[in-house]
Amino acid sequence: MSEQLSKAPALPRITAAVDVFENDEHYLVRADVPGADKEHVDISFHEGKLSFEATLESDRVYTRTLGFGDDVDPDRIEASLEHGVLSLQLAKSAANKPRKIAIRA
Amino acid sequence: MLMQWKTTSDPFFAFNRQFDGLFRELFPAPKATARPRGLALDETDEAFVLRAPLPGLSSEDLSVEVENGTLKLSAKRSTSAPEGYTTVRRERGDLSFERSVRLGPKVDTDAIEAKLEHGVLTITMPKRAEQKPRQIAIVAA
Numbered sequence: 369m370s371e372q373l374s375k376a377p378a379l380p381r382i383t384a385a386v387d388v389f390e391n392d393e394h395y396l397v398r399a400d401v402p403g404a405d406k407e408h409v410d411i412s413f414h415e416g417k418l419s420f421e422a423t424l425e426s427d428r429v430y431t432r433t434l435g436f437g438d439d440v441d442p443d444r445i446e447a448s449l450e451h452g453v454l455s456l457q458l459a460k461s462a463a464n465k466p467r468k469i470a471i472r473a
Numbered sequence: 474m475l476m477q478w479k480t481t482s483d484p485f486f487a488f489n490r491q492f493d494g495l496f497r498e499l500f501p502a503p504k505a506t507a508r509p510r511g512l513a514l515d516e517t518d519e520a521f522v523l524r525a526p527l528p529g530l531s532s533e534d535l536s537v538e539v540e541n542g543t544l545k546l547s548a549k550r551s552t553s554a555p556e557g558y559t560t561v562r563r564e565r566g567d568l569s570f571e572r573s574v575r576l577g578p579k580v581d582t583d584a585i586e587a588k589l590e591h592g593v594l595t596i597t598m599p600k601r602a603e604q605k606p607r608q609i610a611i612v613a614a
Contacts, residue, residue: 399553452529452592452593
């Protein structure tokens with residue numbers, strides 16, 4: 369078995385189910401990655417696309433890519449992992465936030 | 474000639490079937506995405522080991538009981554939008570279930586152990602001593 373593993377066979381890639389929520393300030397992404405620990409989760413944001421991969425040792429890879437365009441500030445993305453659920457908070461870029469325009473008297 | 478027919482009287486056949494159905498119910502596949510490989514039931518010399526992915530559940534959300542040779546599982550999870558947020562996309566389901574499964578005579582019900590780690594439930598059901606393979610020593614004459 370260990371010999372097989374050392375040849376690194378391609379693990380089955382599973383599209384992770386996600387919920388996406390938003391408010392004026394943030395997007396919040398929650399993804400089911402049961403069995404994953406934080407040492408084996410890779411998250412990236414590139415050209416408006418959020419991608420993650422959670423690798424379960426010798427078993428499977430949960431992965432997903434979500435497009436946010438320029439609606440998100442790439443420098444302000446926070447991630448946490450609890451009970452096999454990956455949570456990502458993405459701050460909306462200032463330019464795209466709804467702005468209240470005051471009417472001058 | 475007599476053939477030993479592998480019958481479905483194996484207690485875990487029904488168990489497996491029920492839990493497979495259960496899994497589909499709990500986590501219906503989001504459209505155009507692959508369904509996670511769900512339950513795994515492994516048998517070793519020592520035990521039956523069931524692993525079930527239950528992401529988002531903490532031990533407070535889950536109850537595992539054994540009574541009169543029946544394993545009872547119940548769990549709840551809520552995936553509603555956090556306070557102040559609106560929903561953009563929703564694929565993860567809410568979850569509320571209660572299931573009972575008869576274990577049959579092979580399992581030592583007093584020794585069942587359950588563990589929840591990283592959203593995966595592992596239930597280890599040791600076999601009764603008489604069900605485990607035993608090496609018989611050959612006495613030299």
